[in-house]
Amino acid sequence: MLFRDTNLNDRQVDLRLENGRIAAVADSKTLAPLPGEEVLLNGRITAPFAEPHVHLDAALLGARMPNRSGTLREGIANWAVLREELTVEDVRERAIETAEMYAQTGTLRIRTHVDTGSLLAVETLVGLKAEFASRGIDLQVVAFPQEGILRAPGRLEQWEEAVRMGCDAVGGIPHFERTTEEGWDSVRRVFDLAERTDTLIDFHCDETDDPHSRNLEVVCAETLDRGWQGRVVAGHCTALHSYNAPHAAKVIELVAEAGVQVIANPLDNVVLQGRYDTYPRRRGITRVDQLWEAGALVGIGHDSVQDPWYRLGTANMLDPAYMLIHVSQLTSEHEMRRVFDTLSGDNHLPFGGPPRLEAGERGQLLWWAEDDPIEVIRTRTPPRVFR
Ligand SMILES: [Zn+2]
Structure with a gap:
């Protein structure tokens, strides 16, 4: 060739x-x-795209139990039912079908979160790495406690067990824990577990419109104090959209200093956030332009491919790129090119960097x-x- x-x-x-x-x-x-x-x-040659944030355990389930209201709340309720019905074969088939959709549109590295509420799903996805590799696709798995680790008995243990089963990264969802303090406690427990197991870290962080959701700064402080720069990812960070200007400036500076990579997920967040607003209605996307300006690391995730939270989705990474350009108004020529370059560039950072x-x-x-x-x-x- x-x-x-x-x-x-x-x-x-x-x-x-x-x-x-x-x-x-x-x-x-x-x-x-x-x-x-x-x-x-x-024409043009680029490195393959990388997907830093998707949920393969839930992918392609959107039609099985339709989210009729299209809201986050109904998505969570539907997933709670669907999760109990998962089988190894079902998880396996949907994961492979989704991964092929990614591969055929140019994405050959996939970082999936898996809900640690189903150890069957964890074991199945961790066990699929060799199958993915035979198809030319690198797979990373994040132990993601969808319902938090401190809200109910048993969840902490399941989450720890999931990491022992061979996940590449420890996940957390601090804004979903019961109290602000328990959220911060969960952040520290994520670091503790990752240190004990020598794994990476990938949070669902402040995925809310609440300007008082302030976990990202704790993630950054822990990253700096523990010397974990380069190993920590924070997904969504939509509360940052709603912080007041001085606080946003402080946090963004901290994100850049800590080398924490923020992953924007514009497809899901533009439809799931802002739901408590009447008008004006917020966009609910993290501040990509200001993060870039401060020298912080940003990635772009597809997040959902026809799952209980988002019925649409093609697994073509150009779709979230297109959406991000619109909702974050990244329409200068330089910004549009930078969004495109991110897919084959900084999106690879969770995997150790772009291929040469x-x-x-x-x-x-x-x-x-x-x-x-x-x-x-x-x-x-x-x-x-x-x-
Ligand atoms: Zn997610």
């Missing part, structure tokens, strides 16, 4: 793929096609017939995927 005169990191190159590896990268029009070699002309597209490296990449990222986002046409 030879790509000729193709844009790679804003340089025109020729690139050859051979036996699953990048065999050569050279100046444009310097590599001649070998006999019988397929050639793709022009150089000679000798693994031959996983995307080829876009359209060179202009803004056109790619406009049409959301999938690339050719090499995995």
Whole structure:
């Protein structure tokens, strides 16, 4: 396979793929096609996309028990019923079907949360890593206590057991614990468990419109005090949208200092947040422009693929990118390009960083017939995927 005169990191190159590896990268029009070699002309090459935040245990369940009101509350109630009916085969089949939807639209690394309220789902997803790898997809699993760890007896133990079963990261949901103090306590317990088990950390953090939900600053302080920079992710952070300006500025500075990566999930949050508002109604998306401006790390998640919380979803990462550009008003030319670059760039940070597209490296990449990222986002046409 030879790509000729193709844009790679804003340089025109020729690139050859051979036996699953990048065999050569050279100046444009310097590599001649070998006999019988397929050639793709022009366009753009990027690294594959990464998905830092999805729930494969709940994916594709949206039609099985429709969320008729479309609200977070009914989504949680439906999931509580559906979770009790899960079987190994069901979790397995839906996870693989969803992962293939991701792979076919260019995403080859997936970090899934799994509700530790179902150890069957935990065991099934952790057990799927080899199957995913055989399809060219890297899978990470986060032990996510959907209903908190301190609200009811038994949940803490299930969550600890889930981590012992081989999850890559410890999850938490501090804003959902009973009190502010118990939320902060849960944050520290997440760090304690991750330290004991040498795992990563990935919170659902302040996914509320309540400006008094203040867990992100605790996450950042713990990250700094424990020297855990680079290992901690905070998803959603929608309360940040509603903080007053001085407090938001303080927290954003702390996020940047702590190297905590904030994952925006614009598809779910634009429909699930703001539900207690009449008008004006808030957008409920974290402050991506200000985080970027402060030098903080940001990623973009799809979060839901046809699950009890969000009936829509294609697993094409260009969809949340498109939504984010709209709801966060990231419509300058520079910002639209940055959103596109995030999918193949900073979205890989939870996996240790973006793959390098150089000679000798693994031959996983995307080829876009359209060179202009803004056109790619406009049409959301999938690339050719090499995995
Ligand atoms: Zn989530």
